[in-house]
Amino acid sequence: MSDDRFPNIMTVDVEDWFHILEVEGGYTRADWEGLEERVVGNTDRMLGLFDEAGVRTTFFIVGWVARRQPDLVRRIAAAGHEIGSHSYWHEVLGRHDRASLAADLAASKQLLEDLSGSEVTGFRAPGGSITPGQAWAFDVMMEAGYRYDSSLCPGYSSHGGFPSPYLGPHRLRCERGLMDEVPSATIGLGGRRIPYAGGGYLRLFPYALQKAATRLENRSGRPSNVYVHPREIDAGQPRMDLPALRRFKYYVGLESTESKMRSLLRDFRWMGARAWLDAHAAEIEPCVLDVREHAATQPPQPDPALVPPAPEAA
Numbered sequence: 001m002s003d004d005r006f007p008n009i010m011t012v013d014v015e016d017w018f019h020i021l022e023v024e025g026g027y028t029r030a031d032w033e034g035l036e037e038r039v040v041g042n043t044d045r046m047l048g049l050f051d052e053a054g055v056r057t058t059f060f061i062v063g064w065v066a067r068r069q070p071d072l073v074r075r076i077a078a079a080g081h082e083i084g085s086h087s088y089w090h091e092v093l094g095r096h097d098r099a100s101l102a103a104d105l106a107a108s109k110q111l112l113e114d115l116s117g118s119e120v121t122g123f124r125a126p127g128g129s130i131t132p133g134q135a136w137a138f139d140v141m142m143e144a145g146y147r148y149d150s151s152l153c154p155g156y157s158s159h160g161g162f163p164s165p166y167l168g169p170h171r172l173r174c175e176r177g178l179m180d181e182v183p184s185a186t187i188g189l190g191g192r193r194i195p196y197a198g199g200g201y202l203r204l205f206p207y208a209l210q211k212a213a214t215r216l217e218n219r220s221g222r223p224s225n226v227y228v229h230p231r232e233i234d235a236g237q238p239r240m241d242l243p244a245l246r247r248f249k250y251y252v253g254l255e256s257t258e259s260k261m262r263s264l265l266r267d268f269r270w271m272g273a274r275a276w277l278d279a280h281a282a283e284i285e286p287c288v289l290d291v292r293e294h295a296a297t298q299p300p301q302p303d304p305a306l307v308p309p310a311p312e313a314a
């Protein structure tokens with residue numbers, strides 16, 4: 001039976017419970033090896049939810065996870081989902097210089113393509129951490145062979161925020177040409193735009209708000225862009241000793257995510273990011289945000305001690 005409801009985008013950022021960004025009390029790369037891995041069980045449960053709903057979507061996978069769990073990547077691809085990159089090291093872009101980001105993007109793409117057997121064209125930055133000051137990253141993505149990005153937030157964001165007149169999918173004019181952008185979904189609240197459809201916002205806001213906001217997007221001709229993490233359906237995950245506000249944002253509503261996903265999957269139509277872009281190429285063609293002026297700004301040189309190492313050869 002054909003479904004003529006407006007299609008929305010639901011994506012999964014595949015990372016583990018300890019892949020938290022930029023916080024005191026969180027873990028760093030050096031700690032990861034010794035921690036309990038819960039990503040496989042949680043991702044398999046999510047695969048079950050999508051399978052039950054008959055939805056195929058996009059999984060943006062952290063390269064470090066893919067290297068340790070190659071069969072998980074193969075299972076996601078075999079179930080018909082699109083594989084995208086969520087970077088190799090899961091660091092905010094502000095920790096990268098041009099060379100380290102190029103190495104990270106190339107290594108994660110190659111690894112995910114080898115495991116999935118299909119081309120990886122999409123990238124999502126950890127924490128959506130692309131601000132106008134990091135627009136140079138789009139050209140690095142294009143050089144590495146990516147054709148779309150799904151990192152921007154046209155509103156408030158803890159690690160990013162990129163003011164834009166486009167609230168739905170659009171195109172970016174970069175030095176190297178055009179690439180597509182699937183920004184996170186936001187609602188206007190108290191004079192500014194805040195995300196509602198992913199992470200802590202999805203867990204915190206009641207389902208009635210998710211439903212109303214998604215309907216509003218669809219009436220405006222835009223898809224919602226929901227992002228979930230496997231750990232968000234895992235109420236039993238180990239707790240880190242985080243500062244109070246981060247602790248709240250990281251752990252609030254863990255028990256509610258699975259039922260919200262089920263309700264969203266039931267009440268709306270969903271597809272992956274690449275599939276949405278392919279189906280709506282003509283619509284987004286006139287919506288072009290020129291980022292060349294921002295991109296021309298030299299990236300600030302991060303503290304060399306913070307720059308992630310090149311991932312080992314894939």
Ligand SMILES: [Zn+2]
Pocket residue numbers: 013015019086090125126127
């Ligand atoms: Zn992430």
